[in-house]
Amino acid sequence: MIRLENVSIRAGAFAVAGLSLEVPAGRYGVLMGQTGSGKTTLLEAICGLRRLQSGRITLGGRDVTTLKVAQRGIGYVPQDRALFPTMTVREHLAFALTIRMWNRSAIHSRVTELAQMLAITPLLDRGVVNLSGGEAQRVALGRALAHRPEVLLLDEPLSALDEETRSQMTDLLRSIQQETGVTMLHVTHSAREAERLAQNLFTLEAGHLRERSLTGEVAG
Amino acid sequence: MSEAAVDSTSGQSPANLRARSDAPFLISLGVIGGLYLLLIVAMLVADASFTSPGHLLEALQSEPIQYAIWLSLISCSITTILSVWVAVPTGYLLSRWQRDGRWSGVRHVIDATLDIPIVLPPLVIGLSLLILFQTFPGRWIERQTQHWLGTPITYAIPSVILAQFAVAAAFAVRTMRVTFDQLNPRSEQVALTLGCSRSQAFFMVVLPEARRGMLTAGTLAWARSLGEFGPILVFSGATRMRTEVLPTTVFLELSVGRIEAAVAVSLLMVACALIVLVIVRVFGSADAFGKGV
Numbered sequence: 001m002i003r004l005e006n007v008s009i010r011a012g013a014f015a016v017a018g019l020s021l022e023v024p025a026g027r028y029g030v031l032m033g034q035t036g037s038g039k040t041t042l043l044e045a046i047c048g049l050r051r052l053q054s055g056r057i058t059l060g061g062r063d064v065t066t067l068k069v070a071q072r073g074i075g076y077v078p079q080d081r082a083l084f085p086t087m088t089v090r091e092h093l094a095f096a097l098t099i100r101m102w103n104r105s106a107i108h109s110r111v112t113e114l115a116q117m118l119a120i121t122p123l124l125d126r127g128v129v130n131l132s133g134g135e136a137q138r139v140a141l142g143r144a145l146a147h148r149p150e151v152l153l154l155d156e157p158l159s160a161l162d163e164e165t166r167s168q169m170t171d172l173l174r175s176i177q178q179e180t181g182v183t184m185l186h187v188t189h190s191a192r193e194a195e196r197l198a199q200n201l202f203t204l205e206a207g208h209l210r211e212r213s214l215t216g217e218v219a220g
Numbered sequence: 221m222s223e224a225a226v227d228s229t230s231g232q233s234p235a236n237l238r239a240r241s242d243a244p245f246l247i248s249l250g251v252i253g254g255l256y257l258l259l260i261v262a263m264l265v266a267d268a269s270f271t272s273p274g275h276l277l278e279a280l281q282s283e284p285i286q287y288a289i290w291l292s293l294i295s296c297s298i299t300t301i302l303s304v305w306v307a308v309p310t311g312y313l314l315s316r317w318q319r320d321g322r323w324s325g326v327r328h329v330i331d332a333t334l335d336i337p338i339v340l341p342p343l344v345i346g347l348s349l350l351i352l353f354q355t356f357p358g359r360w361i362e363r364q365t366q367h368w369l370g371t372p373i374t375y376a377i378p379s380v381i382l383a384q385f386a387v388a389a390a391f392a393v394r395t396m397r398v399t400f401d402q403l404n405p406r407s408e409q410v411a412l413t414l415g416c417s418r419s420q421a422f423f424m425v426v427l428p429e430a431r432r433g434m435l436t437a438g439t440l441a442w443a444r445s446l447g448e449f450g451p452i453l454v455f456s457g458a459t460r461m462r463t464e465v466l467p468t469t470v471f472l473e474l475s476v477g478r479i480e481a482a483v484a485v486s487l488l489m490v491a492c493a494l495i496v497l498v499i500v501r502v503f504g505s506a507d508a509f510g511k512g513v
Contacts, residue, residue, distance in 0.1 A: 012321070044409075047409070047412075047413050048413075070416060072413070075413070076409075076410060078406045078410060082410045084429070085407075086429055086431075087428075095414055095424075096414040096415050099416055099420060144414075147415065
């Protein structure tokens with residue numbers, strides 16, 4: 001579950017105030033808004049990368065408002081994916097597990113399992129610099145999912161992909177959510193993406209965050 | 221004809237644009253760059269024509285010059301390690317501080333202070349170091365190094381390294397700062413979300429990405445130290461078989477009118493610098509690092 005209560009954030013000249021949102025556990029939440037509306041800032045605040053001016057953030061029943069980024073137990077895929085250029089695909093998938101000091105065989109089986117789920121097994125020993133957009137996105141997803149986070153935060157995961165890859169990725173995102181039961185918050189400016197994926201739909205417009213019913217009506 | 225294919229102001233189609241050659245542009249770039257390259261090569265050729273293999277051999281066999289070669293190579297290498305060791309944390313802190321945006325006034329002052337060794341005349345750096353080691357804390361440090369290492373700093377080998385370090389580290393800091401500025405801060409943030417502490421994210425993600433910059437910073441520090449003369453002359457003196465590095469040899473040989481020997485040593489320095497720079501370029505190339513970078 002992802003719950004924001006009266007969250008206010010200031011980042012330089014940009015500020016949003018009094019934002020509240022709740023994605024129930026295991027649901028696919030989509031947050032829609034124009035470029036510059038503060039979607040990414042909000043996602044960063046949930047990650048703990050931005051300090052809140054006020055308000056409270058609860059993830060999976062835990063109040064994480066004052067917790068450090070590392071303690072929040074999230075998976076985060078930023079818009080540019082931010083893969084680690086010095087590591088192989090395998091090292092990406094193993095990264096969070098190495099940090100958590102899993103043993104070698106547990107890491108190996110988790111990496112194999114993730115690679116199968118994301119269909120990137122043939123890429124495991126490759127570097128990430130020359131991957132295609134879709135491949136890079138799968139690696140970023142695998143890296144974020146490896147430690148079985150309760151919450152997965154995706155920033156414009158389908159932008160900069162061609163039409164066919166976008167359609168494949170949409171199916172993949174849906175199947176990941178069904179298989180893992182992770183609570184997701186997907187930020188996008190595309191109404192089409194929202195329509196195809198959202199179980200809970202939110203819009204951020206002119207500093208106001210609202211939940212909408214999936215037929216486009218304001219739900220509350 | 222479609223609207224896009226017609227220039228709206230002149231009515232001409234792109235096909236009517238004259239196919240201009242790129243050659244004049246490229247040639248003028250080449251000429252400007254080539255002139256500088258020519259100047260460097262001409263200087264080296266002039267040096268080479270002024271000396272002979274006999275002079276070079278004589279220089280290589282001279283005991284003080286052998287000492288100067290070794291002292292130069294060892295002091296430059298120690299200086300390089302120290303410079304990179306200081307430059308990595310300093311550059312990282314400055315870069316992240318700039319992104320953070322807080323206390324920018326203080327940051328600008330610190331930033332400018334770190335550039336002082338770059339803009340100050342080298343002699344002034346030597347003089348400042350000399351004066352520093354005449355102050356009470358400086359004399360205390362002298363006594364400690366004398367006690368623990370068996371050598372003072374001023375007018376001894378540690379002063380050579382310190383004089384080189386004072387200047388070279390500033391260049392290394394600048395290089396590392398630019399390196400960290402250019403790295404994607406998102407990688408580090410993602411590492412934090414995956415469970416890393418700041419130090420784990422730094423050592424596992426940021427530092428490996430900064431290795432090319434570290435290599436450049438090290439090369440720059442090494443090259444800078446090899447050519448350092450002003451601060452060494454003032455702070456270390458020019459004593460044969462004691463604080464004599466290769467630039468000091470050139471100075472000493474010139475001062476007694478032995479231009480051939482001075483030129484021979486200069487060419488030795490060029491050869492040393494070329495060998496190190498080429499080795500670093502080869503080992504620093506993308507292939508040497510593997511992993512698809």
